[in-house]
Structure formats: structure tokens, C-alpha cells
Amino acid sequence: PLTADLFGLTELAEQLQRLLGISQVVVVQGDADHSAWVKEELGRVGARLLKQYIHEDDIVAVTGGTSVASVAHHLTPAPSFRGVQFVPARGGLGERVELQANTLASAMAAKTGSSYRLLHVPDRLRPDALQTLMDEPQVQDVLALLQHTRLVIHGIGDALAMAKRRNYTEAELAELKAAGAVSEAFGYYFNAAGETVHRMPTIGLQLEDVKQAETVLSIAGGESKAKAILSFAKQSCQNVLITDEGAARAILSSN
Numbered sequence: 101p102l103t104a105d106l107f108g109l110t111e112l113a114e115q116l117q118r119l120l121g122i123s124q125v126v127v128v129q130g131d132a133d134h135s136a137w138v139k140e141e142l143g144r145v146g147a148r149l150l151k152q153y154i155h156e157d158d159i160v161a162v163t164g165g166t167s168v169a170s171v172a173h174h175l176t177p178a179p180s181f182r183g184v185q186f187v188p189a190r191g192g193l194g195e196r197v198e199l200q201a202n203t204l205a206s207a208m209a210a211k212t213g214s215s216y217r218l219l220h221v222p223d224r225l226r227p228d229a230l231q232t233l234m235d236e237p238q239v240q241d242v243l244a245l246l247q248h249t250r251l252v253i254h255g256i257g258d259a260l261a262m263a264k265r266r267n268y269t270e271a272e273l274a275e276l277k278a279a280g281a282v283s284e285a286f287g288y289y290f291n292a293a294g295e296t297v298h299r300m301p302t303i304g305l306q307l308e309d310v311k312q313a314e315t316v317l318s319i320a321g322g323e324s325k326a327k328a329i330l331s332f333a334k335q336s337c338q339n340v341l342i343t344d345e346g347a348a349r350a351i352l353s354s355n
């Protein structure tokens with residue numbers, strides 16, 4: 101706490117709490133856009149808070165991305181992870197395998213000595229193929245489990261940065277831009293007002309399910325994500341936001 105106060109981070113966190121209406125905000129020093137150690141720090145704090153909020157036998161929905169990967173990296177066993185199941189929040193979203201929700205769910209389970217489930221849904225399936233997969237008993241099982249999600253841990257991305265990372269075509273990028281997409285989470289793209297402007301065709305946790313979860317932990321840092329963090333906060337579903345000084349200062353100076 102002493103270090104946090106020294107850099108004014110507690111004050112920044114309190115201002116963000118009020119502005120975004122999120123009950124707990126933690127701001128780490130630095131900017132994840134510029135230094136890799138800041139993402140490590142986001143992950144370290146994320147792991148600590150996940151440990152604080154987890155209950156035995158919880159179903160935890162996990163998204164992909166580098167920020168959640170950093171949380172997985174920093175997790176360690178604790179008695180409260182007994183009976184916990186880590187479940188990927190959504191099927192394939194076009195991420196590299198190291199950053200996919202499936203990979204991170206299994207990594208978190210391995211780190212904490214708990215269990216995981218996988219959602220085998222390839223990227224960019226046609227609607228009829230998606231429907232066929234959804235009817236598979238194995239997939240049904242995981243979808244049923246997701247409906248009992250108590251805790252969600254997820255990243256927030258800048259909409260266009262995420263679409264590029266997921267190899268959208270120039271035409272698709274232009275469409276997203278024209279629709280005013282600002283943020284991305286769970287394969288949903290939102291505009292500045294928080295309205296859904298595009299959804300990736302996959303299955304898994306729905307936005308309504310996220311809103312039903314008891315604890316939603318968001319983890320996103322870097323000045324480049326300021327607008328995205330503001331946009332996603334419009335969902336009013338987050339209990340905890342772990343961010344960095346770069347994002348925090350940019351959000352507060354734009355408001």
C-alpha cells in the first residue's frame with residue numbers, strides 16, 4: 101500500500117471506481133503498452149484477487165488473451181481451489197493456441213491443482229456446422245456447466261486491435277469501424293455507448309450469463325485500451341477491474 105500511495109495509485113483507483121461504478125479497482129504502476137513487466141504485474145494482482153474471490157466448487161469461466169494468460173502464469177495452489185472447474189467462456193475466437201480460452205482454462209487448473217473442461221469449437225464455423233456442434237452431448241455438457249458460472253475472469257481488448265489480431269479482412273475491419281466498435285470482450289464488439297455492434301459466431305457464455313455471474317474480474321491495461329475499458333464498463337457487470345496507470349490516467353483525462 102505504501103508504494104501504491106507513493107505513486108498516487110490508490111487515488112487513481114478510487115476515481116476510477118466512482119467514474120466506472122465498479123466496486124473494486126486496482127491500478128498497477130506503469131503502462132502495459134510500453135513495458136512487459138506491467139502485464140506481469142497485472143497478472144500477479146489478478147492471480148491474488150482470483151484467489152481472494154474463489155470459493156470451493158466454483159465454476160470459473162475464463163477468456164483468452166495475454167492479460168488472462170498472465171494471471172494463469174501467476175496462479176498458485178490454495179485450499180479454496182478444491183473442486184473448482186475452469187471452463188473456457190467461449191469457443192474459438194481466432195486466437196493463437198497459447199492465448200485461447202481452452203489453453204488458459206487448462207493452465208489455470210494445472211497451476212491450482214483443480215480441474216478444467218474444454219470447449220472444442222473451431223473458429224469461423226458456418227451457422228449450420230455450429231448448430232450441429234451445439235447438439236453434441238459433450239458440448240451440451242460444457243454449455244450447461246457455463247450456465248452455473250459463479251466467477252468470470254476476462255480480458256478487454258480495443259475492438260480494431262482485436263479484429264486485426266483475429267485476421268479480419270479489410271472489408272470486415274471497415275465494417276466494424278463504420279459500426280463504431282470500440283471494445284471487445286467474449287467475442288462481442290461494443291460501441292462507445294456499450295451497445296453490441298458485432299458478435300463472433302461461436303458458442304459459450306452469453307453476455308446475459310456474464311451479468312448473472314456473482315463475480316466478474318476484468319483485467320486490462322495500457323493507454324491504448326482506455327476507450328475500450330470505458331465502453332465495456334457500460335455493461336455494468338464488473339465487480340473488479342485490474343488495470344494500470346497508463347489506462348487509468350487516459351480514462352480519467354478523457355472524462
Ligand code: G3H
Nearest residue numbers: 164165166167255256257
Ligand atoms: O477479449 C479481449 C482480449 O482477450 C484481450 O486480450 O489481454 O491480449 O489484450 P489481451
